[in-house]
Amino acid sequence: MHRYITIFSPELGIIQAIAYGARKGKLAGKIEQFLSGIFYVYENPVRHEYSIVDVQPQCLSDGIRSSLEKTFAASFIAETILKMEGGARQDLYDLVLKAYSALEKNGDVTLVLIQYIWKFIAVAGLMPSLTHCPVCDTAYHERDTLGYHSALHVPCCRRCSDLFEDDSRMIMGPGFRRYAVLTAAMDFDEAISVELSLPTASRIKRYMLQYIASIAGGELKSLSMVM
Numbered sequence: 001m002h003r004y005i006t007i008f009s010p011e012l013g014i015i016q017a018i019a020y021g022a023r024k025g026k027l028a029g030k031i032e033q034f035l036s037g038i039f040y041v042y043e044n045p046v047r048h049e050y051s052i053v054d055v056q057p058q059c060l061s062d063g064i065r066s067s068l069e070k071t072f073a074a075s076f077i078a079e080t081i082l083k084m085e086g087g088a089r090q091d092l093y094d095l096v097l098k099a100y101s102a103l104e105k106n107g108d109v110t111l112v113l114i115q116y117i118w119k120f121i122a123v124a125g126l127m128p129s130l131t132h133c134p135v136c137d138t139a140y141h142e143r144d145t146l147g148y149h150s151a152l153h154v155p156c157c158r159r160c161s162d163l164f165e166d167d168s169r170m171i172m173g174p175g176f177r178r179y180a181v182l183t184a185a186m187d188f189d190e191a192i193s194v195e196l197s198l199p200t201a202s203r204i205k206r207y208m209l210q211y212i213a214s215i216a217g218g219e220l221k222s223l224s225m226v227m
Helices: 068-084 089-104 109-123 174-184 198-216
Strands: 003-009 013-019 036-044 049-059 147-149 154-156
Touching: 003 036, 003 068, 003 089, 013 036, 049 089, 068 089, 068 109, 068 198, 089 109, 109 174, 109 198, 174 198
Parallel strands: 013 049
Antiparallel strands: 003 013, 036 049, 147 154
């Protein structure tokens, strides 16, 4: 049996490749969902198709695939890449590896998702200012609560927010803002070690998921699985 595989590579971006004999041939057991490693591929110069010649696994995904929660999180990460891949591929590839590695090593799924999205926004060059409103340029005070501008896809002061006052989904409180500023300067592994209470982590995760969905500009099919 043959399988069609989607591969994300820092050199080639996203490609589709066929794995001949993935079930019973020499590739059997080497190609699993969320696996990372070195893929040896052949490009057919006539049909412009890729086929997988061999795989050298470097990071397995047994731990991810053994947990439904982790599988949903990894699927969401994969969908964001498929939806928004571009730009700094190497940085994005490194970020995905760190997120999958954290999931594989029993990292907190909520914190992994929060920091994956926050770092993804930075890698994509879309990191918002958390010191000044991007609409009116007003400087934020330490205790200010921020709203959200859905047309610009950024946090903003409450006066410039185009959301209803009673819509709390995209409200960034002062504690959340301090956490975002603090972890923005950290490496991924360090950032996911910053502890949050369960209610706070859940609230920030919902915000981040809504944030990346807004940036994506279209439906993310796996969003409901990780909400």
